[in-house]
Amino acid sequence: MVSEGNLVVSNAGDCRAVMSVGGVAKALSTDHRPSRDDERKRIETTGGYVDTFHGVWRIQGSLAVSRGIGDAQLKQWVIAEPETRISRIEQDHEFLILASDGLWDKVSNQEAVDIARPLCLGTEKSLLLAACKKLVDLSASRGSFDDISVMLIPLRQFI
Structure with a gap:
């Protein structure tokens, strides 16, 4: 959610939010794994x-x-209570990648940013869809059999 220049990210599970900050990947959520x-x-x-x-x-x-x-x-052990993080959207915050573990199990945060960034810095929505497809295809080519859902959100429009 974006409100008054703030980005609010809540997560419960193994989907992840990663922001490109001047081309550097910054995780905004942490996967909820029993290994933590x-x-x-x-x-x-x-x-x-x-x-x-x-x-x-x-x-x-x-x-x-x-x-x-x-x-x-x-239900006694797997809770739905999310962890929430609020960040002020700054000029160098380029875009947000929201994706399921089907992507993150095969593609690192930085690799995802590196692949999506050339297509996300423009204003064409078709390029955002192309970047999503490129990430999904990469994960699938690396053998992911899990759900691979990817969403890209340009952030500069909210500054």
Whole structure:
């Protein structure tokens, strides 16, 4: 959400918001994974357990995300409460990438910015869609079988 020159990012799960600041990737959210110390402790404090299966941390041997909507059988440990970050939009804040873990599991924050930036600095919406498609195609070509959803938001219009 953008309000009065502020960018408000809330996240619960493993989608991520990354901003291009003068071409440098800046993560505005942190993935909610059971491997995070704070998330693991929260889960264990409420009687749940976290373990690994084939190198992936999971809650109750099942879910690999510690916050989200749904998963009724795990509601005691998987909460929907988001983490929120508010940033003032500055002149060097170029664009925001909002994407699902299908992208971030195969493409780093900086690589995504580097690929999208040449197409995002113009004013043509068709180039924004082309940048989204380029990121989706890259992740798929690297073997992502997860949902790959990508959205790009130019930020300079809000200054």
